[in-house]
Amino acid sequence: MKSDMVLIDDKGKRLDGRGFEDLRDIKIEAGVLHRADGSCYLEWGGNKVFVAVYGPREAIPRHIQNPLRAIVNARYNMAAFSVEDRKRPGPDRRSREISKVISEALEKVVLTEQFPRAAIDVNIEVLDAEAGTRCAGLTAAGVALADAGIPMTDIPVACATGKINGHVVLDLGKEEDNFGEADLPIAISPRTKEVLLLQMDGHLTLDEFNKAFDLAIKGCLSISELQKKAILEKYKTVLEVE
Amino acid sequence: MTVVPIIKRDYICRLADQGKRIDGRKFDEFRNIEITTNVVNKAEGSARVKIGNTQVIVGIKMDVGEPYSDSPDSGVLTTAAELIPLASPDFEAGPPQADAIELARVVDRGVRESEVVEINKLCIEPGEKVWIVFIDIHIIDYDGNLFDAASLASLAALFTATVPAKRFELGEDYPLPLKEPPISCTSVKFNNVVVMDPSLDEEQIAEARLTVATDTKGDIRAMQKGLNGSFTKDEIQKVIQASLENGKKLREQLNKIIGK
Numbered sequence: 001m002k003s004d005m006v007l008i009d010d011k012g013k014r015l016d017g018r019g020f021e022d023l024r025d026i027k028i029e030a031g032v033l034h035r036a037d038g039s040c041y042l043e044w045g046g047n048k049v050f051v052a053v054y055g056p057r058e059a060i061p062r063h064i065q066n067p068l069r070a071i072v073n074a075r076y077n078m079a080a081f082s083v084e085d086r087k088r089p090g091p092d093r094r095s096r097e098i099s100k101v102i103s104e105a106l107e108k109v110v111l112t113e114q115f116p117r118a119a120i121d122v123n124i125e126v127l128d129a130e131a132g133t134r135c136a137g138l139t140a141a142g143v144a145l146a147d148a149g150i151p152m153t154d155i156p157v158a159c160a161t162g163k164i165n166g167h168v169v170l171d172l173g174k175e176e177d178n179f180g181e182a183d184l185p186i187a188i189s190p191r192t193k194e195v196l197l198l199q200m201d202g203h204l205t206l207d208e209f210n211k212a213f214d215l216a217i218k219g220c221l222s223i224s225e226l227q228k229k230a231i232l233e234k235y236k237t238v239l240e241v242e
Numbered sequence: 243m244t245v246v247p248i249i250k251r252d253y254i255c256r257l258a259d260q261g262k263r264i265d266g267r268k269f270d271e272f273r274n275i276e277i278t279t280n281v282v283n284k285a286e287g288s289a290r291v292k293i294g295n296t297q298v299i300v301g302i303k304m305d306v307g308e309p310y311s312d313s314p315d316s317g318v319l320t321t322a323a324e325l326i327p328l329a330s331p332d333f334e335a336g337p338p339q340a341d342a343i344e345l346a347r348v349v350d351r352g353v354r355e356s357e358v359v360e361i362n363k364l365c366i367e368p369g370e371k372v373w374i375v376f377i378d379i380h381i382i383d384y385d386g387n388l389f390d391a392a393s394l395a396s397l398a399a400l401f402t403a404t405v406p407a408k409r410f411e412l413g414e415d416y417p418l419p420l421k422e423p424p425i426s427c428t429s430v431k432f433n434n435v436v437v438m439d440p441s442l443d444e445e446q447i448a449e450a451r452l453t454v455a456t457d458t459k460g461d462i463r464a465m466q467k468g469l470n471g472s473f474t475k476d477e478i479q480k481v482i483q484a485s486l487e488n489g490k491k492l493r494e495q496l497n498k499i500i501g502k
Contacts, residue, residue: 127299
C-alpha cells in the first residue's frame with residue numbers, strides 16, 4: 001500500500017475536512033419500496049444503497065431448507081455503473097464473500113428458530129460506491145429487516161475504522177481506503193456490543209487495533225441512533241395517515 | 243393461478259366491462275411519472291424514473307474499446323437489464339432470463355434504430371479506438387410496465403451523460419452527441435379491452451402486450467408485441483394512436499427535465 005500520500009493536513013483535518021473521529025454524512029429512509037416486505041434507502045458519504053427484504057417465505061430449492069430454523073440469505077450486488085470503470089453485471093468473488101459474511105452477521109440477530117424451513121432474503125443493491133459499501137449495506141439491511149417486521153434481538157449496525165498516515169480514524173473515505181495503511185470494518189449488535197462481522201486488512205499494532213476497535217464501536221452506536229430514528233420516522237407518518 | 247389472483251382478475255375484468263380500471267385511470271391514461279436525473283455520481287449519466295410504484299434507475303458508463311469490424315468508424319452501444327431480486331418477490335438471482343433480455347433488447351432497439359446516440363461521432367481512431375456506451379438498466383421496484391420506465395430512464399440518463407474524455411486523456415469532457423429520441427408507450431389487452439401503461443395487476447392478467455415507440459414527427463420507430471394473445475388490426479391502430487398522444491406528453495415532460 002502507498003502510504004506516502006498526504007491524507008491528513010497540518011491542521012489535523014482529513015481530505016474532506018473531517019476530524020479523526022467524524023463520520024461522513026448519513027441519510028437513512030425506511031420503507032421506500034412498494035413490492036418489498038421491508039426496505040431501506042441509505043446514503044453514506046458518496047455511497048447509495050437500496051435494501052429489500054423478502055420473507056420469511058419457503059426456502060427454495062428444498063435442499064437448502066433447515067428443518068429447525070430459517071436461513072438468512074443476503075445478496076450483495078453492485079450496479080454496473082456504481083464504480084469508476086464499469087463492473088460486469090452479476091456476482092464475482094468479492095461480492096459472494098461479502099454476501100456470505102453479511103448473511104452470517106444477520107443470522108446472529110434474527111430469531112431464525114421461529115421460522116423453520118423458511119428463507120429470509122436480504123437484497124443489497126449498491127448504486128453508487130465510495131468506500132465502505134459493506135458497512136452501508138449491512139446497516140441498511142438492519143433497517144430493512146426491522147421494517148419487514150422480522151423478529152430480531154437487535155438492529156445490527158456496521159462501521160469501519162482504519163489507519164491513515166499513522167493515525168487511527170473513523171469511517172474511511174475513498175482515498176483513505178485506497179492509500180491508507182489499514183481498514184477494519186466491524187458490525188455489532190448495539191445493545192450487547194457483540195461483534196457480528198469483523199474483517200481487517202493492512203497493518204495495525206495491537207494498541208492501534210484496540211483503539212480502532214473501540215472507535216468503530218463508538219461509530220456504530222451513533223449510527224444505530226440514526227437507524228432507530230429512520231424507523232420511528234416511517235411509522236410515525238404511517239400512524240398519522242391512519 | 244392461485245385463488246387470490248383469480249378473484250382479482252374477475253374484479254379487474256368486471257371493472258373493465260364498466261369502462262373502469264382498478265386504480266381509477268382512463269383506459270388510455272398513464273400513471274403519474276417522476277423523472278430525476280444525475281442520481282448516481284459514479285456514472286457518466288444517470289436517471290431514476292418512477293411510473294406509479296414502478297421504479298427504474300439507469301446508469302450510463304463509457305469506455306474506450308475496439309469497434310466492430312463492419313463499422314470501424316462508429317462507436318459501440320450496449321444495453322443490459324437485470325431483473326434483480328430486490329425489485330420483486332418473483333425475480334431470482336442469476337444470469338439474465340428471457341424476460342430481462344427482451345426488456346434490454348426492446349430498449350436497445352428504441353435507442354439504436356432511432357439513432358438517438360450519434361455513434362458515428364464516437365470514433366477516436368477509425369478501426370482502432372472508439373467510445374463504448376453502456377446503458378445499464380436497474381429495476382428497483384416492479385409494479386408493471388418496465389418497458390416504458392426503462393426506456394424513459396435510459397433516454398433521461400443519456401441526455402445527462404458526459405463523455406469522460408479527460409479520464410482517458412483524450413481532451414476535454416463533452417456532452418454525449420444525441421438526436422431527438424423516440425418515446426415508447428406500452429399497452430396490454432385483456433378481456434377484450436386495451437389499456438395503456440399496465441400496472442402489475444393488469445400485466446398479470448394480460449393476454450397480449452404491444453409497445454410502440456414514436457418520434458417527434460409522429461412516425462413509428464420501433465414496435466414489439468409480446469405474450470401469447472393476439473391483436474386485431476383495429477386494436478393495433480388504436481394502440482398506435484394512444485401511443486402517439488401519450489408519447490407527446492411524455493416527451494414534453496422529458497424535455498422539461500433535461501432542459502430542452
